[in-house]
Amino acid sequence: MEPIRKIEEGLKELYDNNAGKVERQPDVDxxxxxxxxxxxxxxxxxxKENIKVRVYDRAVEVxxxxxxxxxxxxxxxxxxISNFPVSRKVEVPYRLRVDSARAIYRDGVLQIVVAKAGEYGVAELKID
Amino acid sequence: MEPIRKIEEGLKELYDNNAGKVERQPDVDxxxxxxxxxxxxxxxxxxKENIKVRVYDRAVEVxxxxxxxxxxxxxxxxxxISNFPVSRKVEVPYRLRVDSARAIYRDGVLQIVVAKAGEYGVAELKID
Known part of the structure; x- marks a missing residue:
């Protein structure tokens, strides 16, 4: 997978030349x-004090x-990444129980646990 | 700096599709x-037990x-990045005192301190 390595190296050069200026997106599982x-x-x-987490109905933003x-x-x-302003909003395929969310910061990883509020309903319509 | 964001998003899609398969390069200061x-x-x-660090005369490899x-x-x-095999060798513009090196892992960051052994000599030649 040589292409990934080339893109990574190019990005790292860009980061080095733009430290503090561009906004970066953290990696997420x-x-x-x-x-x-x-x-x-x-x-x-x-x-920890510099990190802000927002939980939406169907997304989490950090x-x-x-x-x-x-x-x-x-x-x-x-x-x-700590040289840069960080921002990312990730959507999840479930509705979230916003008030249940809790976050821990450990070993450089922010862990967020949120309860599901249920799946989104999908109405399939018959065309009359 | 919209292009950086686009490249980052593309890479993250590639990572998601190749978890565990490709080798990734960590960010370095x-x-x-x-x-x-x-x-x-x-x-x-x-x-910590999974990380290997090697210090060379003029480079560090992790x-x-x-x-x-x-x-x-x-x-x-x-x-x-923890889903992937990680590998990176970075060169520094100094000779390193290899036996002086020490490493700490804290908040997800590996910190390596190495003493300089001196600058590389450069001989500028006169053409006779």
Whole structure:
């Protein structure tokens, strides 16, 4: 899968040249575990206080402010997501019980658990 | 910077369709802090035991095995780097004191500190 590697390398160059300027989208996993939807969002090196999570009827949105580098020094390369404003809204194929949602930040991963409120009804119409 | 967003979205679709199969490159920051080079590598949600770090004369290489998802359930989307074999070798513009290197894993970020062994000599030749 050489093409993926080439695109990744190109992106990393773009990131390095635009640190702090562009908005980046974190990587997301979504699992259906019966009554709940579990969402994992990669946000390594962030501060918990800088992360905002919103749960909608059918989507989850996360935003975060960039983190100042700790150690200082002269940056030779800057690609990591914590250098950038972060924003992403992911839709899930279920209605969510918004008030049930809870979030944990561990090992650089934000984990969100939300209960399903049911599937969306679909009405199939006969054409008279 | 709309193009970056489009490339990111395309890549995330590719990741979701190739979870576990392709090899991914983690994001890296490199800082020059006087006597030392400090390298930060985003590896959220990994197990410390699964990460291997090698320090070369002028480069650092990191590899990691994919992590099995904890909670189980049915994956609706899988983009996160911990689903993939991870591999990246980054060069630095200094010779490194290989035996001085040490690494810490915290908040999903691998931090490597290595002392500089000096700059590369450059001989500029006069053409007789």
């Amino acid at each position: 979504i699992y259906d575990v019966g009554d709940n939807i579990v969402i994992y969002i990669d946000m390594p090196g962030m501060r 935003t975060a402010a960039p983190v100042q580098p700790e150690g200082g020094g002269k940056p030779l390369r800057r690609e990591r | 490199i800082y020059d802090v006087g006597d030392n080079i400090v390298i930060y590598i985003d590896m959220p949600g990994m197990r 590899t990691a095995a994919p992590v099995q998802p904890e909670g189980g359930g049915k994956p609706l989307r899988r983009e996160r």
